[in-house]
Amino acid sequence: MAKIDYPPILRPGIHVMTLDQIRDTFVAPLREATPRLRMFSLFDQWVARLRQLNVTGTLWLDGSFVTRKPDPGDLDCVLWNPSFTGPISEESKIEVRTMTDYASAKALYGIDLYIATPLPNRKMASEAYWRGIFGFQHDGRSAKGFVELKI
Secondary structure, eight states: OOOOOOOOOSSSSEOOOOOHHHHHHHHTTTOHHHHHHHEEEEHHHHHHHHHTEEEEEEEEESSSGGGOOOOOOEEEEEEEEEESSSSHHHHHHHHHHHHHHEEEEEEHHHHEEEOOOOOGGGGHHHHHHHHHTTTTTSSSHHHOOOOOOEE
């Protein structure tokens, strides 16, 4: 059975946003946004903690969260080239590994997380792959937008 595509909120393309803009676009204007608010709150905590641990990278956000689906199940996310901005303790490295582990991110934060660290000669191909996944509805023909967030 094919997945139902809910109307996208964003026009096609990549939309660079802040956390406040994400909340204002995908949570605040939608009626009965309690599941979205809970999902956004967990995502906000996840991003804030990564920032506290001096993790940098670029996040691409997609999934039913960026559509008009009333009760999205998770927030689809690709974390591009995560790195540390300075020295980090072994304990903090372990915490970051846990936070960016697929199963842990899903269970603790409701994030369907993928990590992308392509080699320079594969960067364009990797980005094209994810643009194809995130930039279209499930029918593979209807273009939609997704979000980019810097951490």
